Amino acid sequence: MGHVKGKNYKFAYIWVGNSETQCPGQCAWPFHQPIYGPQAAPLVAPNNDVGMDGLVINLGGLLAGTATNPFGNGYYQGDAEAPLEAASACPGVYAKGAYPGYAGDLLVDSTTGASYNAHGTNGRKYLLPALYDPSTSKCSTLV
Helix, strand or coil: CEEECCEEECCCCCCCCCHHHHCHHHHCCCCCCCCCCCCCCCCECCCCCHHHHHHHHHHHHHHHHHHHCCCCCCCCECCCCCCECCCCCCCCCCCCCCECCECCCCEECCCCCEEECEECHHHCEECCCCEEECCCCEEECCC
16 A cells, blocks of 8 residues: 555555576476476577566566456456466466467467567567456467
8 A cells, every 4th residue: 555645545566577587487487397297398488588588478467467456356266365367367378279288379480489479569579378258268368
C-alpha cells in the first residue's frame, strides 16, 4: 500500500530477474534443462540469451496475472489461497500440442534453429506463455 498526499493507494508490481542465473531449471525452461520431469533437450532461445528469453516468458505471464488479478481478488481459478491466474493455469504451454516436457508445435527460425511463437519489432522473436481463456476453458496459444 502506498501513501500519497494523505491518501492510501494500492500498487500492483512485479519483479523478474535473469532466469538463467537465478532459476535455470525452473523459470528458463524450455531454453534450459529442467530440474524435474521429462529431460528432453532444451530449445534454442530466439534471442540467443537464455536468461533474457526466459525473463520474457516470466514477464509475459506475470503481466497477464497483474492485469487480471492485481490484488488477489480479480480473475483466478481455484482456491484464493493458491490461485491459478491467466498464465499459471497453463504451465509449460507455449503452442498447440503441448504436454509435460514438450512446449508445443512452435515456430522455428530456419537460420538459427531458435523456437518462438511471437514476432516483435526489428525482426525480434519471442516465446510467450499460453493464457487461460475462460470462454473456452482452454489454454490459448499464439501458434
